[in-house]
Amino acid sequence: MSKYKIGFLLDEKDLPDHPDKELSSSFLILQECLLRNHEVYIFPIENLFLNNNIPKALAYQVKHNYFEFTKKPFNIDLNDLDIILIRQNPPINTNYIFSTHILNYVDQSKTIVINSPSGIRKCNEKLYIYNFPKLAPEGITTSNIDLIQNFLNEHNEIIVKPLDNYAGNGIFYLKKGDKNLNSILEETTNNEKTLILAQKYLNKAKYGDKRLILLGGEPVASIIRLPCKDDFRANMCKGGHLEKSEITDKDREICKTISKNLLKDGLFFVGLDIIDDKLIEINVTSPGFFIRKINPMFNIRLEKKIVDYMERLLVDCFISLGG
Template sequence: MHVLFVLDPLPGLKAYKDSSVAMMRALHARGHTLSVALQSDLYIDHGTVFARYEPIALVSDADLHGHEWWTARGEAAEQPVAAFDAVLMRKDPPFDMEYVYSTQLLDYAQAKGARVFNQGSAIRNHPEKLAITEFPELTTPTLVTSSMARIKAFYAEHKDVIVKPLDGMGGTGIFRLQPNDANLNAILETLTDNGQQTIMAQRYIPEIVKGDKRILIIGGEPVPYALARIPLAGETRGNLAAGGRGVAQPLSESDRRIAMAVAPKLAARGLLLIGLDVIGEYVTEINVTSPTCFVEITEQTGFDVADMFAQALERAVSGSVAVPNEAIATS
């Protein structure tokens, strides 16, 4: 296969821990050809979506802590996106309007035969924090609103709550409001922009001390290990970007039950790769843009997550795993 990665500039990736790089290495090991493009390299000309792309080759035995793990494989070129065997949308957030436009271009390309993973429409229709509200039976009590009065009532009911923006990543903007919190008004005024910005409030889940687990679902099947991101002492956020410590562990019976409740529905919508965030027995986020933690799980358990992904991609492209176009057909 010739696989196009739409992602951030290669020199800025931390190859030793980057999941997209792990995907590239697994695909390369299985004999596939790789190219890369930026969001800005996608364009439409006379109704056809093109990509300006750079063919790359991976350097064997490269030091992944350096920048020479890849090399250009010929000159940059341009061709219709549908001419690639697979297109992987791996651009990291922010999920801004430019990101939205990219997913729309990929949808148009898919209508002309491109094989896109995760599908543009599926990414747009699953905002990563809001998506959990489709599964209320799997979530802690959750409120989504811009009304400070409603949030205060929710806080008065549950006493100990988490409030966070809907577009944050890496743990940014997350606050824990405990009983009699003197900063309540200031925090809510800031997060909601004085009632103009919609945010999420959730009942605090004490099991966060045991870790915020990332459960990966690939091709509708859960990876058998999760990465529990354990917060620093005195911290309420387990995100690795916020200093959390990642510990791989086998899926519990509860983890597997949660994953299998979510996987069939979302996989059927064109989501080849999903990253569930689970605290205790509750889903707190459903990541579909560029889920990570491949490397950490593989290094600690020996289970090759990237190879599982590469095999799932091969099946999806060959047609043994159907990728529906229903979202495009109805748009």
């Protein structure tokens, strides 16, 4: 087996000194890399830097397991790595965008970056679905409160959500005649200065949404997220829980429709959120794989499938370069 140098751009909660690190999918993917004797380097977003045109990071090398790593970060050239996984969560703020610009300086003939920095900038997780209008619920993206109110009058029930956040943060359910309507829209649009997405509410949302996990455009696992009785959001951090789900023919049809675009944009690790066969979001920044929940449900090791895929990408890249 070839030994690769693998870099992880990690969210703060995934770093070795965070108490919840073992709960994350990134932790399990990283551990699987270590089991295969790959060289693993980790660095948070603030440790990225650009030296003229050379992308670098102050990185920690992880040894043997996630609890053994160099105590002080050291300077590495990102072009010396074989593959880099971006596992930094939103919000997609200025710092996040600038980090993708630094990663664009990585030599793509030497190093694979998953997901593509350019692809992440192109694929707003809330708006990318409208590249496939037949698969998406009706929606309007605007900061204009009158337009949103007109949209609500047309559909009676809507969801409003920010374009730069994740995990259900900042999302509201609105119903025609809601006395809090104006105050909520003033808050979410920052008094009509910030664009938001308003979507038609799908009645089957009360039965949860499906997270479909894609590797290289192909579905590999599926799970249902169910909301708790006191919230319409099914996100785990909002009290939702998970149930086993199967990959249906309709799921495969959706994947077939969108996979060409995803791969063209360098989006290899993707989480689709689906309600009633409609695409709600396409998660590409650091999609949650729910590995600790999925593995026992399906008697699999999803982290193994993920690292298998990474290694196949590296082999294919090496062959295409004439190695």
